[in-house]
Amino acid sequence: MKVNFIIIGSAKSATTSLSNALALHPEICFSQPKEPQFFSKTNWRKGVDHYHSLFKTKARLYGEGSTNYTKLPSFNKKIHKDIFEYNPSMKLIYIMRNPLDRIISHFTHSYNRGYESHKDINDAIFSQSHYIDVTKYAMQIEPYINTFGRKNVLLLFFDDFISNPQEVLNTTYAFLDLKNITVSEGHLNTNKSFNRRLLHYKYDNPKTLWEKLKKVALITKNHFNPDFINAKPQLLEHTKKHIISNVADDIHRIEKLTNRDLSHWLKY
Numbered sequence: 001m002k003v004n005f006i007i008i009g010s011a012k013s014a015t016t017s018l019s020n021a022l023a024l025h026p027e028i029c030f031s032q033p034k035e036p037q038f039f040s041k042t043n044w045r046k047g048v049d050h051y052h053s054l055f056k057t058k059a060r061l062y063g064e065g066s067t068n069y070t071k072l073p074s075f076n077k078k079i080h081k082d083i084f085e086y087n088p089s090m091k092l093i094y095i096m097r098n099p100l101d102r103i104i105s106h107f108t109h110s111y112n113r114g115y116e117s118h119k120d121i122n123d124a125i126f127s128q129s130h131y132i133d134v135t136k137y138a139m140q141i142e143p144y145i146n147t148f149g150r151k152n153v154l155l156l157f158f159d160d161f162i163s164n165p166q167e168v169l170n171t172t173y174a175f176l177d178l179k180n181i182t183v184s185e186g187h188l189n190t191n192k193s194f195n196r197r198l199l200h201y202k203y204d205n206p207k208t209l210w211e212k213l214k215k216v217a218l219i220t221k222n223h224f225n226p227d228f229i230n231a232k233p234q235l236l237e238h239t240k241k242h243i244i245s246n247v248a249d250d251i252h253r254i255e256k257l258t259n260r261d262l263s264h265w266l267k268y
Helices: 015-023 044-053 079-086 099-113 121-127 130-135 137-148 158-163 165-175 209-221 237-258
Strands: 005-009 028-030 061-064 091-096 153-157
Touching: 005 015, 015 028, 015 061, 015 091, 015 165, 044 079, 079 137, 091 137, 091 158, 091 165, 099 121, 099 130, 099 237, 121 130, 121 237, 130 137, 130 237, 137 153, 137 237, 153 158, 153 165, 153 237, 158 165
Parallel strands: 005 061, 005 091, 028 061, 091 153
Antiparallel strands: none
């Protein structure tokens, strides 16, 4: 087998909802877990058999959705070349969101999961370059386009998926050469940033019985860090200006790639 397609990003742009919807198609087997992050590792060649074991049923197409594949320069800098080596016919799906909204959601998730030490989003953005780096959509996607060709890279928009998910799914089915199926919105994971059932990442893979029981107790009792962010963080005006000034050129490149007016992304 070969994995045929990957949702490569961007993070906090409804990739989980899109993955869940595609997994319902009878001709698709989606990986378990959804984000194996396989090609983020430079020694991925040694683990191909394990990678394939994450696909539990036979299907015409196999897909996964690891957003770390578009987080340059934080992860494998040659990731597009590595994926091409694995499957030069790979199809890639990339969904983009208003930069300010994406960063707010990214920060909230990172803090609540224990990856971010700054509780103030403005401090975090000026201290951590990756929030803006991940939002430079052209910088992230152009290496894939140059490697796989434009026809093998599908560029989607978060707002389109939220307003008309079935239309976006039909576009994706056509890209993957699949027949359309109707997916009810009830099957889509809204993936809200302020979900209080998020746990710190240290509880992700409990190994002992005690650790497993503790995780269950934390979820059952809804016991979380009292500093857990459950309201939308507010960006200051100078932070918004800093973000937009850093991604403006990138946005113009995406406009050319998609023939889409994104001038509203430049407003704050």
